[in-house]
Amino acid sequence: MEYLSIFFDQVYKILFLLVPVLVSVAMVVWLDRRVWAFVQKRQGPNVVGPFGLLQTIADALKYIFKEIIIPSSSNKVIFILAPIVTMTLALIAWAVIPFSATQVLADINVGILYLFAVSSLGVYGIIMGGWASNSKYPFLGAIRSAAQMVSYEVSIGVIIINVLLCVGSLNLNDIVIAQQNLWFVIPLFPMFVIFFISALAETNRPPFDLPEAEAELVAGYQTEYSGMMYAMFWLGEYANILLMCAMGAILFLGGWLSPLEIYPFTLVPGPVWLVLKILLLFLLFALVKAIVPRYRYDQLMKLGWKVFLPLSLIWVVLTSGYLFYFNLLPIN
Amino acid sequence: MIAHSIFFYTFSIIAIVSAIMVTASKNTVHSVFFLILDFISISCLFIMIGAEFLGMIMLIVYVGAVAVLFLFVVMMLNVAQQKNQWFASEASSKHIPVGLIISTLIFVELIIVIGGWKYKPDLFDINNSLELAKVSNTHSLGQVLYTDYIHVFQISGMILLVAMIGAIVLTFRKRVGVKTQSYIKQISRERSDGVRVLNVESNKGVKIDD
Numbered sequence: 001m002e003y004l005s006i007f008f009d010q011v012y013k014i015l016f017l018l019v020p021v022l023v024s025v026a027m028v029v030w031l032d033r034r035v036w037a038f039v040q041k042r043q044g045p046n047v048v049g050p051f052g053l054l055q056t057i058a059d060a061l062k063y064i065f066k067e068i069i070i071p072s073s074s075n076k077v078i079f080i081l082a083p084i085v086t087m088t089l090a091l092i093a094w095a096v097i098p099f100s101a102t103q104v105l106a107d108i109n110v111g112i113l114y115l116f117a118v119s120s121l122g123v124y125g126i127i128m129g130g131w132a133s134n135s136k137y138p139f140l141g142a143i144r145s146a147a148q149m150v151s152y153e154v155s156i157g158v159i160i161i162n163v164l165l166c167v168g169s170l171n172l173n174d175i176v177i178a179q180q181n182l183w184f185v186i187p188l189f190p191m192f193v194i195f196f197i198s199a200l201a202e203t204n205r206p207p208f209d210l211p212e213a214e215a216e217l218v219a220g221y222q223t224e225y226s227g228m229m230y231a232m233f234w235l236g237e238y239a240n241i242l243l244m245c246a247m248g249a250i251l252f253l254g255g256w257l258s259p260l261e262i263y264p265f266t267l268v269p270g271p272v273w274l275v276l277k278i279l280l281l282f283l284l285f286a287l288v289k290a291i292v293p294r295y296r297y298d299q300l301m302k303l304g305w306k307v308f309l310p311l312s313l314i315w316v317v318l319t320s321g322y323l324f325y326f327n328l329l330p331i332n
Numbered sequence: 333m334i335a336h337s338i339f340f341y342t343f344s345i346i347a348i349v350s351a352i353m354v355t356a357s358k359n360t361v362h363s364v365f366f367l368i369l370d371f372i373s374i375s376c377l378f379i380m381i382g383a384e385f386l387g388m389i390m391l392i393v394y395v396g397a398v399a400v401l402f403l404f405v406v407m408m409l410n411v412a413q414q415k416n417q418w419f420a421s422e423a424s425s426k427h428i429p430v431g432l433i434i435s436t437l438i439f440v441e442l443i444i445v446i447g448g449w450k451y452k453p454d455l456f457d458i459n460n461s462l463e464l465a466k467v468s469n470t471h472s473l474g475q476v477l478y479t480d481y482i483h484v485f486q487i488s489g490m491i492l493l494v495a496m497i498g499a500i501v502l503t504f505r506k507r508v509g510v511k512t513q514s515y516i517k518q519i520s521r522e523r524s525d526g527v528r529v530l531n532v533e534s535n536k537g538v539k540i541d542d
Contacts, residue, residue, distance in 0.1 A: 003335055078365070109468045113388035120396030124368070127400070131361065131407055139407075146404055150397055157392075170385075170470055298513075 014095075017105055021094050024275075025238045026056040031279075032238075032286045039290035063231035071133060071224050078132035083225065083232035086125030090239035093118040097246050098173045100256045100270030111172035112160055115247055119156075119202065122240055123149040126204075126211060129233070130221035141220025145204060145211030148300060152201040155308040158316060159195045162188055163251045165319050168330025176255035178330070185252040191315055192252045194308050196284065199244040201304065203237065205285060207292040208300055241285060242278060249277035340380060347373040360406050368399045385470045 030045060030053055037044025045055035070076055096111040098104040108114060123146055130142020164170065166188070167178040185192045201208040212220030222233050249255060254277075256270030295303070323329045346369065353366040371394045378387035467475075477485055530538055 075361075108384065110384045110388050110470065113385070113392065117388050117391035117396060120392055123396075123400055127403055127407075128365075131403075143404065143408070146400055150400055153396065170468075 013105055017094055018091060021091065021239065021242070022235070025235055025242060026060070027053065028242060028282055029056045029059075029234075029238050031282065032289070035283065035286035036290045039287065060231055060235075064228055066227035068227040068229055069224075071135070073134045074224065075132040075134065078128050079224075080229070082125050082129035082132060083229045083236065085128060086122065086236035087232045087239070089118055089122050089125065090236040090243060093243050094246075096172055097243075097250070097274075098176060098255060099274055101173060101177075103271060104173065107171070107173060110170045112164070112170050112175065112251075115172075115243075116153075116157060116160060119240070119243065119247075120149075120153050122202075125233070125236065126221050129225065133221070133224035135224055137217045137219075138221045138223045141211045141217045141223070144217075144297065145221065148204070148208065148210060148304075149202055151301060151304040152198045152308070155194060155304060155312050156198045156202060158309065158312040159191045159198070160251070161316055162191050162312065162319050165316070165323060166330070172250055172255070176250060176257060179254040179257060180261075183252065183254040183257075188252065188315075188319070191312060192248070194312055195248060195252065196281070198304075198308060199248060200285065200288060201300070203241045203244055205241065206289040207295050209294065210297055210300060242282065245278045245281035245285065246274070248281050249274060253277045253281075336380070340377070343373045343376045343380070347377065361403070364399065364403045364406050367402070368395055371395045371399060383469055385473055 033055070034044040034046075034052070045052035048054045048058045070079060093115055095105045096108060096114050098107070098111075126145045126149075127142045130138040130140075130145070133139070163175065163184055166184060167175045169175065169178075200206075204211050210220075211217075212222060217223070222230060225233060254273075256274045258265040258268060258270075258273050320329075350366040350369040350373065354363045354370065357363050357366060371390060375387040375390040375395070378384070378390060532538055
């Protein structure tokens with residue numbers, strides 16, 4: 001009986017986290033399309049609901065009622081598993097995101113490692129989808145994305161080490177609290193820029209959307225998907241983007257901390273600040289999509305391995321040297 | 333405690349079944365997927381005994397990087413269509429004794445390790461584990477890794493580096509006739525390098541590509 005009550009308590013908490021995340025994913029898709037349209041002097045989706053806010057829900061409904069087509073030569077189990085894996089991985093990572101000092105589903109010791117691990121598993125959805133489709137374009141897209149995501153993960157890992165050197169803990173709440181006096185975006189600004197660009201590559205966003213480059217690969221790994229399975233890929237992708245924005249907000253922009261610890265700002269609760277910071281980063285993601293043309297594949301790999309990785313490694317040496325020399329290392 | 337053991341047995345059963353399926357499944361790509369499942373359930377077991385850092389590193393390194401490259405290679409080689417002919421053909425059955433010897437060796441080693449635990453009772457000493465519980469897993473790992481075992485740690489790092497350089501040297505081949513983009517060359521191009529103004533005589537033309 002006791003287990004059951006614990007179980008239901010957790011389920012209720014999880015639902016109160018996941019439902020807002022899913023709704024905000026829908027809203028964020030709308031925001032992305034609107035920003036994209038405004039940059040190009042178009043209107044964007046503005047018909048369904050006020051300002052077109054319900055467009056994504058209408059799209060999702062359309063996808064639900066469409067037929068799911070499974071290619072006869074595909075590997076059916078893996079083909080069906082792929083979007084499920086993408087969606088699940090995009091959602092389970094939200095368990096460790098702290099919305100305030102107490103509002104966190106799982107306040108684990110190795111929160112940042114958990115986030116990193118889950119985002120590094122994200123590549124499996126794409127590889128599985130691309131391989132199981134048993135078709136040329138999805139396979140090429142999957143191979144591209146595997147190489148791309150693995151290489152940009154390395155630099156994200158090194159950037160996380162930079163932040164951890166300043167914090168001295170792997171707990172996400174500790175990382176936020178360590179930024180009480182100074183957000184890490186100021187001392188580690190170059191790392192923030194590299195993190196942002198690597199996050200673009202990690203989530204296959206333009207200008208790094210080579211896995212689904214429609215000019216060469218039809219739609220990359222999603223080519224053979226239809227109906228609800230396609231929608232799950234699509235929603236999982238946006239949930240991943242939001243997750244990377246949340247990671248950026250927590251690592252560099254002070255998470256749920258208010259920008260200034262003075263009267264009018266302190267009235268606003270922590271979760272609101274976190275959401276605002278996530279939205280700010282997402283706005284940057286959307287603007288980059290509208291402004292920057294797509295990279296060439298060799299340029300992409302060169303950027304990851306020959307520019308970002310050495311730069312962030314050098315920055316690790318600089319940060320640790322600085323902290324050691326001025327005796328600022330967080331030793332407890 | 334009941335919930336704990338339910339989770340433990342679930343993960344261990346998944347780990348063992350998927351480990352068997354790695355060798356038993358006919359499709360090579362399926363084997364790799366079962367390997368990944370095995371890694372994930374092993375890291376869950378690590379987390380359950382409180383070694384959360386090891387579990388996460390296992391996920392990041394093995395599942396996030398090594399297995400991806402594994403999968404990559406297996407998919408590229410197109411062995412997916414191959415049937416598992418390891419025991420079927422006459423020629424390959426020679427490998428069975430070698431495999432048996434190696435697996436027996438590993439089994440004996442495992443027994444020695446587990447036996448060592450049994451005969452060194454202070455490993456499971458209550459005081460010892462209480463002291464460990466105060467600091468987090470990551471802290472205690474770092475404390476021994478960078479002090480007592482720094483040389484071993486550095487040497488293993490060097491071995492990995494040498495192996496990496498060796499792999500690159502072995503597979504590196506200088507390709508001739510490949511056009512690569514050089515930013516410096518592109519940026520430092522002047523008008524005088526690219527454009528030549530000529531006075532072309534009628535009916536004679538100019539010689540290009542000289």
